[in-house]
Amino acid sequence: MATTTIKDIAKALGLSPATVSRALQDSHEIGEATKKKVKELATQLNYQPNPYASSLRKRKSNTIAVVLPEVADSFFSLAINGIEAVAKDKGYHVLIYLTHESLLREEAILSEFKSGRVDGLLISVSEETTSGTHIKKVIDEGMPVVFFDRECDDVPTTKIVTNDLESSYLATTHLIKQGCKKIVYLCISPSLSISKNRVNGFNKAIEENKLTHSGVVACDKHFDNNIELVKKILSGKNRPDGIIASVEKLTPVVYLACRDLRLSIPTDIKLVSFTNLQTSLILNPPLTTITQPAFKMGEKAATILFKHLDKKKAALQNETIVIASELFIRQSSAKK
Amino acid sequence: MATTTIKDIAKALGLSPATVSRALQDSHEIGEATKKKVKELATQLNYQPNPYASSLRKRKSNTIAVVLPEVADSFFSLAINGIEAVAKDKGYHVLIYLTHESLLREEAILSEFKSGRVDGLLISVSEETTSGTHIKKVIDEGMPVVFFDRECDDVPTTKIVTNDLESSYLATTHLIKQGCKKIVYLCISPSLSISKNRVNGFNKAIEENKLTHSGVVACDKHFDNNIELVKKILSGKNRPDGIIASVEKLTPVVYLACRDLRLSIPTDIKLVSFTNLQTSLILNPPLTTITQPAFKMGEKAATILFKHLDKKKAALQNETIVIASELFIRQSSAKK
Numbered sequence: 001m002a003t004t005t006i007k008d009i010a011k012a013l014g015l016s017p018a019t020v021s022r023a024l025q026d027s028h029e030i031g032e033a034t035k036k037k038v039k040e041l042a043t044q045l046n047y048q049p050n051p052y053a054s055s056l057r058k059r060k061s062n063t064i065a066v067v068l069p070e071v072a073d074s075f076f077s078l079a080i081n082g083i084e085a086v087a088k089d090k091g092y093h094v095l096i097y098l099t100h101e102s103l104l105r106e107e108a109i110l111s112e113f114k115s116g117r118v119d120g121l122l123i124s125v126s127e128e129t130t131s132g133t134h135i136k137k138v139i140d141e142g143m144p145v146v147f148f149d150r151e152c153d154d155v156p157t158t159k160i161v162t163n164d165l166e167s168s169y170l171a172t173t174h175l176i177k178q179g180c181k182k183i184v185y186l187c188i189s190p191s192l193s194i195s196k197n198r199v200n201g202f203n204k205a206i207e208e209n210k211l212t213h214s215g216v217v218a219c220d221k222h223f224d225n226n227i228e229l230v231k232k233i234l235s236g237k238n239r240p241d242g243i244i245a246s247v248e249k250l251t252p253v254v255y256l257a258c259r260d261l262r263l264s265i266p267t268d269i270k271l272v273s274f275t276n277l278q279t280s281l282i283l284n285p286p287l288t289t290i291t292q293p294a295f296k297m298g299e300k301a302a303t304i305l306f307k308h309l310d311k312k313k314a315a316l317q318n319e320t321i322v323i324a325s326e327l328f329i330r331q332s333s334a335k336k
Numbered sequence: 337m338a339t340t341t342i343k344d345i346a347k348a349l350g351l352s353p354a355t356v357s358r359a360l361q362d363s364h365e366i367g368e369a370t371k372k373k374v375k376e377l378a379t380q381l382n383y384q385p386n387p388y389a390s391s392l393r394k395r396k397s398n399t400i401a402v403v404l405p406e407v408a409d410s411f412f413s414l415a416i417n418g419i420e421a422v423a424k425d426k427g428y429h430v431l432i433y434l435t436h437e438s439l440l441r442e443e444a445i446l447s448e449f450k451s452g453r454v455d456g457l458l459i460s461v462s463e464e465t466t467s468g469t470h471i472k473k474v475i476d477e478g479m480p481v482v483f484f485d486r487e488c489d490d491v492p493t494t495k496i497v498t499n500d501l502e503s504s505y506l507a508t509t510h511l512i513k514q515g516c517k518k519i520v521y522l523c524i525s526p527s528l529s530i531s532k533n534r535v536n537g538f539n540k541a542i543e544e545n546k547l548t549h550s551g552v553v554a555c556d557k558h559f560d561n562n563i564e565l566v567k568k569i570l571s572g573k574n575r576p577d578g579i580i581a582s583v584e585k586l587t588p589v590v591y592l593a594c595r596d597l598r599l600s601i602p603t604d605i606k607l608v609s610f611t612n613l614q615t616s617l618i619l620n621p622p623l624t625t626i627t628q629p630a631f632k633m634g635e636k637a638a639t640i641l642f643k644h645l646d647k648k649k650a651a652l653q654n655e656t657i658v659i660a661s662e663l664f665i666r667q668s669s670a671k672k
Contacts, residue, residue, distance in 0.1 A: 284620030
């Protein structure tokens with residue numbers, strides 16, 4: 001953008017840029033007549049001070065960044081709304097950056113935060129992020145960071161998570177109580193801490209109840225591949241009688257695979273999904289869900305970050321705050 | 337963030353900041369020995385050049401901004417994916433800003449773009465934005481702007497839209513062909529150009545077919561209020577036999593109101609919604625939709641913006657590019 005610079009004003013008035021800069025900042029080193037002349041021309045030329053230079057001076061940009069994998073998932077869009085609700089009250093801008101599950105993009109985005117672009121960072125890491133070295137680096141450089149949902153074990157800061165292990169255990173024991181004996185757990189992004197916790201909760205319930213023919217199946221990112229995979233699982237010997245879809249985007253996959261095979265949910269297969277979709281209750285049949293406190297998690301992460309920014313404390317506490325998910329029982333897991 | 341500045345290096349080496357800056361930029365004005373000394377200390381102190389100062393110099397930030405109302409709507413999250421797919425290929429960062437349908441926030445966000453923070457802007461305006469004065473201002477200051485979906489008539493630049501009038505007309509005539517005689521069109525944000533076009537398409541079909549007891553009803557932003565409103569409409573005399581939900585978030589409202597009143601979709605009421613939700617086909621019953629080309633619209637808007645940035649042309653063409661929406665006919669509008 002061809003904006004007016006201090007240099008332009010200096011040239012037009014035959015002054016040095018330093019004099020113009022000081023005049024614009026009302027420095028006592030500059031005479032009133034010069035100040036008046038500079039300010040008038042600045043107004044005429046629509047001069048805008050560079051907020052980044054100014055934020056470097058003040059070490060403050062009044063902006064926080066939210067870095068997350070995607071927005072085409074209701075958990076993240078609701079979490080953003082929770083974050084923005086707090087930021088709005090504080091008069092902060094929120095910059096949203098998407099990693100699209102790529103560690104390389106996450107690193108590139110974080111390297112943009114040097115030099116005062118943002119005052120703080122809320123992050124939910126990509127599925128490729130198995131170590132938080134790049135996050136520790138920005139913390140070491142003075143940036144306060146709070147994790148929400150997907151975190152890195154090796155980064156000592158505040159983390160807002162939900163009880164993934166317990167809620168996955170709860171979902172699995174619910175299906176067992178409803179009569180399921182062969183349960184398949186559909187998994188994506190197995191390297192994430194939240195995925196591991198959910199798998200552990202599932203395995204715990206399966207072991208406690210000594211179920212055989214139950215286990216974890218890895219899906220990929222392609223809708224059509226996943227439909228084929230689920231149809232293959234449901235067409236084989238020892239057909240499962242229960243499915244846990246560990247992420248939202250697997251929900252339509254299971255419904256459509258069952259429809260193609262003319263299998264009835266819940267008569268043939270019972271289903272529980274991890275999802276925040278508002279349409280869960282108008283699906284055919286209505287879906288039993290583990291619903292994460294997405295808005296609250298975003299709100300809490302932002303509240304802690306702003307409390308820190310207000311107090312300008314040295315470092316955020318290395319603590320993990322757990323907000324519980326809820327099991328909503330609906331028709332998709334009803335007894336026959 | 338307490339980062340190393342040019343001043344810090346200058347002080348440590350007893351040089352002027354200008355000399356350090358030129359040394360770091362490999363200026364021929366600076367001797368090799370000095371350059372070496374400066375660069376070594378810069379590396380030691382982990383000095384990071386200020387990308388904004390540098391972008392002011394180059395007039396380039398390698399960043400574009402996307403300003404839109406919200407992400408909790410599948411149209412916008414898919415449009416973002418279309419934009420990011422293009423930006424990734426071009427090596428650009430994408431900053432996403434949400435206005436939450438507030439003109440004040442939209443103006444505040446745009447005023448942040450001065451001084452080279454971003455090279456270009458893709459925008460879908462808030463429902464409060466009835467005039468594009470603030471957008472014309474950033475264009476006048478040299479920022480290239482492309483609209484997608486929600487645009488301002490009074491801003492002469494490139495706009496990527498869909499055929500809202502035609503697709504609303506198509507949805508209405510579809511319901512009429514299916515036997516509906518009393519159709520209610522549920523509307524939100526009536527001041528938006530896209531809303532007006534959709535209402536006009538509805539009214540055109542109603543007038544052509546000389547239907548009485550049909551009309552537009554304004555909803556608000558509260559889920560529960562809207563359920564009560566729709567229940568009231570469906571409980572009155574001359575109960576409608578068809579509903580058009582003009583935005584995604586009204587879909588669950590209609591399903592739940594019908595469920596509460598024990599009215600059957602499509603036997604009692606036929607329904608068409610404007611939505612990009614992937615769950616449309618697994619709802620009870622599967623939903624007839626007008627589906628906007630969200631990904632393609634984002635992709636096209638970004639492609640045009642980057643073509644402009646590559647060529648550094650003076651201004652974007654004042655043209656409107658229309659990508660058609662599609663009607664997907666499913667069970668919710670089936671004949672009795």
